[in-house]
Amino acid sequence: MKGILQSLRELPLLCQGRPEVLQRWLEDPGASRLLACAAAILLGGAAYGLTLGFWRAPLMGGFVAVKLPLLIFLTLLTNGLLNGMLAQVLGSGLGFRQTLLAMLMSFASFALITGALSPLAFMVVLQAPQPGGAGAAAAYRNILLMHVTIIAFAGVTAHRRFYPVLRAVSQQAGAAPRVFAAWLAGNLFVGAQWSWNLRPFFGEPAKPLEFIRPDWNRSTFYEFLWEKITAPRQTQTR
Template sequence: MRDEFTGLLRGAPHELRKWLENPTAARGRLTALIIIAGFGSYGLTVGLWRAPEMGAYVAFKMPALIFITLASNSLLNGILGLLLGSGLGFKQSLLAQLMSFAVAAMILGALAPVTFFMALNAPSADSAGATAAHANFLVTHTALIAFAGVMANVHLARMLIATTPNTRIAGMTIAAWIGGNAFMGAQFSWILRPFFGTPTIEVAFLRDHPMQGTFYETVWSSLRSSTGDYALFVLFIAGFILLLLHAPLIKLLRKSTTSKP
């Protein structure tokens, strides 16, 4: 099992190909367990600062967010993978995405002791410095999750480059999968909120009426109220930053295009 872990983390093409050529239930279970352990332990440290029960809630909700997103998109991603010519069946495409999330889970799980220490040392949620601590927490966790996400996507790209007929197909498939998962993941994270636990709002597993409103409408109306006529411009800048964050992935795809005939 240790070999499988390290093989997954290393992301060597022949090892990744071996996984996808034989998508057994055992491999599916292993990746699911890694996701539960990694996102669960990291989630615990995210919520812990607000309150211990919040830590328990987030430990449950973070892996749940991944599984719900994958479940809702599994049929669509499977069909898109086939139509784009990746040659990956439904089971293989689901395992590929589970493997990618497992990489993110391992990174975040490995960082959990650090964020646990951070939560213990931050001013408590009922102290005078709670607002600043909450803001710092938000920025730090967003940066860590973004880093883990980009690394996971780079692994997914390596996997697809190794198994699909050419880099163009790998690029299109990864764009379709990441786009779909990010779109639905953002909405599910809205439904499953709170994660970080605003100090002024009572601790709860879910907010009242969790299905009311969408992530996108809320972001747009917040942008409109805070930036006025510049909302579109700010959105464009945010999109550009998101693209910059994926520079390693784009670089990998370009490198593979030039190395493959």
């Protein structure tokens, strides 16, 4: 218990991203550090998730508070084995447990940043016109843009803080960029699919309020993307 509290107190170190300090986390991937990162993802993700869905309806906020941490954990679960193998094959020298902690650390800093910004975003949502009211269409676009900006900022910052740590612990010169690129590509690929399966997150006002769409498993995100890309071309050729 004492170890978990100590690890929780050390969580802001993730945002500092000092390699000489965080390197020690990866060299000693104890259960307390894993749990502390998981707690940060759960709480930070839930807080931001609530904000993300709240404009559509308070119930939607509750749904997304559950779904956002779930999305992160499902992405980790899907890629955990592969990321561990890639870290070893590509020469970082990190084992499976260390890779899991590295992933959790990266997502935890993302969750800390988004969680910390959620009160501000929540205030904006409370001040915005309600769905169906006057100015709702503009509010929808503005809030969506705000969330995209926050998520992009948190994602880029978390990765920029984490990369020097990976470079410091890697056994082979040149392993860090390879491992980092492989993890990033895998997490983006899987994360996009899980977020597609777990949609809606923001919730279009015209569509019904639901936890997940009934057609969640009818097509993949990539099929949808392909259809969107090819549809205008088919129209032109006709």
